[in-house]
Amino acid sequence: MGLILLRAIFLMVAIGLAVSILWQEILPIESPWMAWAVFFGVLLIAIGVIAIDIAIPHKPLDVISAVYFGLIVGLFLAYVAGLALTPILPPSAERIRSPVQLILAAVLCYTCITLLLQTRNDFRFIIPYVEFSKEVKGRRPYILDTSVVIDGRIADVVDANLFDTQLIMPRFVINELQAIADSSDRLRRSRGRRGLDILNKLRNSPNVDLQIYDRELPEFAGQPVDMKLVTLAKHLTGKLITNDYNLNKVARLHGVGVVNLNDLANALKPVFLPGEHLEVRVVKPGEEVGQGVGYLDDGTMVVVESGRDHINEYVTISVTSVLQTSAGRMIFGRYESSRPRT
Numbered sequence: 001m002g003l004i005l006l007r008a009i010f011l012m013v014a015i016g017l018a019v020s021i022l023w024q025e026i027l028p029i030e031s032p033w034m035a036w037a038v039f040f041g042v043l044l045i046a047i048g049v050i051a052i053d054i055a056i057p058h059k060p061l062d063v064i065s066a067v068y069f070g071l072i073v074g075l076f077l078a079y080v081a082g083l084a085l086t087p088i089l090p091p092s093a094e095r096i097r098s099p100v101q102l103i104l105a106a107v108l109c110y111t112c113i114t115l116l117l118q119t120r121n122d123f124r125f126i127i128p129y130v131e132f133s134k135e136v137k138g139r140r141p142y143i144l145d146t147s148v149v150i151d152g153r154i155a156d157v158v159d160a161n162l163f164d165t166q167l168i169m170p171r172f173v174i175n176e177l178q179a180i181a182d183s184s185d186r187l188r189r190s191r192g193r194r195g196l197d198i199l200n201k202l203r204n205s206p207n208v209d210l211q212i213y214d215r216e217l218p219e220f221a222g223q224p225v226d227m228k229l230v231t232l233a234k235h236l237t238g239k240l241i242t243n244d245y246n247l248n249k250v251a252r253l254h255g256v257g258v259v260n261l262n263d264l265a266n267a268l269k270p271v272f273l274p275g276e277h278l279e280v281r282v283v284k285p286g287e288e289v290g291q292g293v294g295y296l297d298d299g300t301m302v303v304v305e306s307g308r309d310h311i312n313e314y315v316t317i318s319v320t321s322v323l324q325t326s327a328g329r330m331i332f333g334r335y336e337s338s339r340p341r342t
């Protein structure tokens with residue numbers, strides 16, 4: 001309702017402006033049709049502005065702010081430059097002062113706007129004792145790796161409201177995903193497309209603030225994707241979210257924090273202590289003599305002593321030990337009883 005009222009007032013102001021132009025004869029009006037042309041011209045400009053406003057309902061605040069501040073700073077610098085040119089130019093060159101000032105205004109406005117647009121993600125405006133900086137959700141942003149997007153579990157973690165900070169998706173990671181999605185290999189192509197679907201799901205999720213990072217830092221030159229991610233995490237003082245074992249090690253070597261979804265999944269698996277009992281289906285023989293192997297619902301491998309003779313049966317075991325490895329958790333147990341095959 002407020003927007004409708006504002007647009008109606010804007011139209012009335014435009015009509016009043018057109019009437020004022022005609023009444024005060026600001027423009028030379030030689031015939032009645034020229035007067036109507038001026039009136040409807042001003043009105044059409046106002047309607048066009050309103051139409052553009054309606055056509056773009058969601059306006060990026062950071063872009064609009066960059067344009068506004070760029071115009072203000074550029075025009076101010078052009079005005080200062082014009083004042084500086086006054087004592088320098090000779091009286092005979094006074095007529096070129098206005099064109100030079102207009103050219104300076106255009107160049108300076110463009111330079112200021114493009115500078116602010118390229119640095120809007122980390123823009124800081126500092127005056128003595130006061131600092132205005134861009135507010136981000138949470139304390140430290142998380143930078144997403146290609147592997148964690150393709151994996152897909154990040155979307156479920158986000159839906160669980162586990163992350164209360166900003167997620168950063170670098171443009172070079174999106175380019176890598178697109179290259180994988182366009183691969184001639186069918187498996188790689190399907191993995192890349194799944195990654196793009198997960199990325200779209202994250203962008204549409206109301207539970208997370210996902211930002212696309214478009215800037216190319218000078219440190220990126222000649223670096224592989226893994227080192228670009230590490231460099232970006234250090235630049236943004238953020239953390240990496242990855243499933244890549246090698247990237248995990250490299251990031252920790254450079255002092256960058258890492259959230260490994262595999263470690264997170266292992267930490268959420270149920271804990272079994274020696275002596276506890278659990279039931280598992282033996283699906284295949286183990287490596288050692290007499291061993292059988294089964295899997296829990298979360299994928300944890302269970303090695304059953306004396307379980308080779310009970311393949312395809314649900315057996316009850318007594319846990320003897322639990323081994324935690326980088327690949328996951330393994331449970332070792334002793335066979336106690338079984339259920340008949342079904």
